[in-house]
Amino acid sequence: MSIVLRPVYYNDDWQRWTAPQSHSLEEVRHFHRSLPNYKPTGLVKLDDLAQEIGVRAIYLKDEGSRFDLPSFKILGASWGTFRAIAFQLDLPLASELKDLKLAVKETQITLHAATDGNHGRAVARMGRWLNVPVKIRVPSGMHASTIKLIESEGAKVIVSNGSYDDAVLEAQAASHEHGGLLIQDFAFGDYQDIPQWIVDGYSTMMSEIEEQLDGQHATHVFAPVGVGSFAQAVTSFFRRQGSSTTVIGVEPDVAACLRESLECGRSTAIKTSPTIMAGLECGTVSTTAWPVLSQGLQASMTVSDYEAHQASGYLGMQGISAGPCGGSTVAALRRLSLEDKKRLGMTAESIIILPCTEGAREYDVPQEP
Incomplete structure (x- = not known):
C-alpha cells in the first residue's frame, strides 16, 4: 500500500540525448515471424480516456495475449535465447x-x-x-x-x-x-550481452506500434520500468535521431529503484516492499538500462497499488484484459496535474501511447487508502 504520493521527477536535459542507431530491427522481426502463430498485438484507441485527459488520441498497445502468453516478455526471451545459443553454436543470425x-x-x-x-x-x-x-x-x-x-x-x-x-x-x-x-x-x-539482446527483442513491439499508427506521430509514450529493460527498449526506439517523442517511466511507489537512482544521480539499489505490480517489484536498475533511462527519459512517475488496480479495472470495462502492471501506465497518465501536462508538452494535439504489458491475473485486491 502507498505511503506517500511522489511528485513527478523531471529531467530537464532529456532533449540533449539521442539513442544510437540500431541495426538489428529487421533481424529481430524476421526471427519473431518464424515463431508459432506470430501476429502483431492490437493497438486500441481509447477515445473516452483521450477526452478525459484532453488530448487528440490515446492508443493502448494490448500485450495481454502475445503467442497466447499474457505478456510481451516472450519477445525478449525468445530473441535473447536465440542470440545466446546462436553465439554458442555459431549459427547465422538469419536462422x-x-x-x-x-x-x-x-x-x-x-x-x-x-x-x-x-x-x-x-x-x-x-x-x-x-x-x-x-x-x-x-x-x-x-x-x-x-x-x-x-x-x-x-x-x-x-x-x-x-x-x-x-x-x-x-x-x-x-x-x-x-x-x-x-x-x-x-x-x-x-553479464551484459544477453540482457541487451533481450532488450533488442522488445523492439518488435515498437515496430508494430509505428506501423499501426499509420503515419501518425506519437508525442508521448509511458513505459513501465521494473529493472528498466523494457523502458530501455521504448526509449531507445522512440528517442532515435530526429524524434521528439517524450518517454515517461512508471514504477510502483514502493519499488521505485529508477526514481531513487535519478534523485541520487547514480544507479542505486533499494529495498522494495510487496506490490500487486509484481513484475515491477525490482530493487536495482539493469546496468544496460541506466545510461539510457537517466539521459533519455523526460520524466519518472510512481503509482500506488490502488491506482494500478483501479486502472486495470477501467481497462477491463473497455474489454481489455489487464493486470496491475498493464494498468500502471493508465494510472500514471491519470495522476498528471494540469501543471504536469503543461511541463510535459501535452496539448489538444498530443498522441499518447500506453503499453499494457500484461493481461489479467490473480492478485490480492488492495484497499482504498
Missing part, C-alpha cells in the same frame, strides 16, 4: 526457430532465469519450443497461481528465500552447471 531446435538436439543446454512472473514463463515457453530443460528461480512470496503458470510450461520452479535480486544471483550460480545458460533480462557485472 529461424526450426533451425535453432535442430541445432540444440545434440547439446545438453539447460536454460536458467529468475523472474517476478512473466519473464520466467516466457523463458519456459522458449524451452518448451526448443525441447530443452528450464529452471526458474522466483522470489519468496510469489503468488502460487504464478508459480503454477510457469510450471505449466514444463519448467522446474525453485523458490528463493529472498528477493528478486537474490533469485537472480541464485539463477546465475546455478547456470554455471554443465550446459547451463542464463537468460536474464537484468544486466549486472560483466
